[in-house]
Amino acid sequence: MAHMYTKWLLLFTQFLVLFAKIGAKVPALIVFGDSSVDAGNNNQIPTIARSNFQPYGRDFKGGKATGRFSNGRIATDFISEALGLKPIIPAYLDPAYNISDFATGVTFASAGTGYDNATSNVLSVIPLWKELEYYKEFQKKLRANLGETQANQRITEGLHLISMGTNDFLENYYTLPRRQSQFTITQYEDFLVGIARNFIKELHGLGARKISLGGVPPMGCLPLERATNIIGGNDCNQKYNTVALEFNEKLRKMTVELNKELPGVKLVFSNPYYVFMYILRRPSLYGEL
Ligand SMILES: *[C@@H]1O[C@H](CO)[C@@H](O)[C@H](O)[C@H]1NC(C)=O
Ligand SMILES: *[C@@H]1O[C@H](CO)[C@@H](O)[C@H](O)[C@H]1NC(C)=O
Numbered sequence: 001m002a003h004m005y006t007k008w009l010l011l012f013t014q015f016l017v018l019f020a021k022i023g024a025k026v027p028a029l030i031v032f033g034d035s036s037v038d039a040g041n042n043n044q045i046p047t048i049a050r051s052n053f054q055p056y057g058r059d060f061k062g063g064k065a066t067g068r069f070s071n072g073r074i075a076t077d078f079i080s081e082a083l084g085l086k087p088i089i090p091a092y093l094d095p096a097y098n099i100s101d102f103a104t105g106v107t108f109a110s111a112g113t114g115y116d117n118a119t120s121n122v123l124s125v126i127p128l129w130k131e132l133e134y135y136k137e138f139q140k141k142l143r144a145n146l147g148e149t150q151a152n153q154r155i156t157e158g159l160h161l162i163s164m165g166t167n168d169f170l171e172n173y174y175t176l177p178r179r180q181s182q183f184t185i186t187q188y189e190d191f192l193v194g195i196a197r198n199f200i201k202e203l204h205g206l207g208a209r210k211i212s213l214g215g216v217p218p219m220g221c222l223p224l225e226r227a228t229n230i231i232g233g234n235d236c237n238q239k240y241n242t243v244a245l246e247f248n249e250k251l252r253k254m255t256v257e258l259n260k261e262l263p264g265v266k267l268v269f270s271n272p273y274y275v276f277m278y279i280l281r282r283p284s285l286y287g288e289l
Contacts, residue, residue: 026157027157032135041093043094051070155206155207162200165215212269213267
């Protein structure tokens with residue numbers, strides 16, 4: 001049985017802190033990733049990785065299940081609003097929106113995807129390379145719509161946010177035999193980091209300068225992992241959490257290197273791990289009764 005993993009609300013506080021600090025003006029939020037930041041792209045492609053039905057969306061405007069894997073808005077919607085942009089980030093494939101809407105914010109994300117092409121194949125969702133193709137098409141439309149100068153400014157000053165990786169481990173590596181037969185877990189982490197590195201370089205080559213790379217949450221604590229951790233008394237799966245910590249550390253190191261390597265880039269690593277863990281361990285501090 002295929003399953004999907006959602007990251008819930010995360011990232012968010014770190015952005016507010018970061019951008020308050022540098023006082024940067026951000027004219028657009030451009031998003032790549034998985035179900036943590038998909039706002040309905042999967043509704044437009046033939047896949048079962050969808051969330052366009054109740055109880056998803058019950059706290060969204062109009063109680064609408066938009067394709068966000070959430071009861072309401074997702075982290076990137078809040079980030080957009082906090083930056084003084086739109087209260088929601090629309091999905092690039094959603095026919096209800098056009099380039100005028102996307103000019104200040106857009107998501108190319110697809111639930112169930114990952115860094116590895118083999119991950120997006122599992123549920124026939126949009127692979128990362130295709131998200132990048134859509135981004136190139138978006139840039140063309142943006143230039144036609146706003147003119148060269150203003151479009152370039154949106155791209156160089158806009159925040160490019162990347163959020164994925166959980167599915168590569170849980171939906172792919174630990175579920176299917178192929179990657180396990182090719183890579184040890186450490187080698188697989190390195191393989192994914194290499195793909196993330198190339199992806200950031202490609203974004204930089206296309207003009208992006210402000211980039212946030214998200215890490216993975218304590219993925220051993222996702223509901224499905226706890227439900228299936230029967231011998232562990234339905235607590236978090238420690239093995240998966242350890243992998244999350246290791247992988248995040250490799251991503252962080254890679255961003256330090258790329259900040260030196262890529263001219264003019266402001267690349268941040270955003271680590272959702274501890275934020276998440278605090279919420280899980282002390283929910284009463286965060287509004288849960
Ligand atoms: C986008 O749609 C709005 C109406 O929903 C329309 O006013 C606008 O002209 C459209 N923009 C483009 C570039 O098609
Ligand atoms: C993923 O697939 C695309 C399209 O076939 C290909 O260009 C790319 O090299 C693949 N990525 C990796 C890491 O194999």
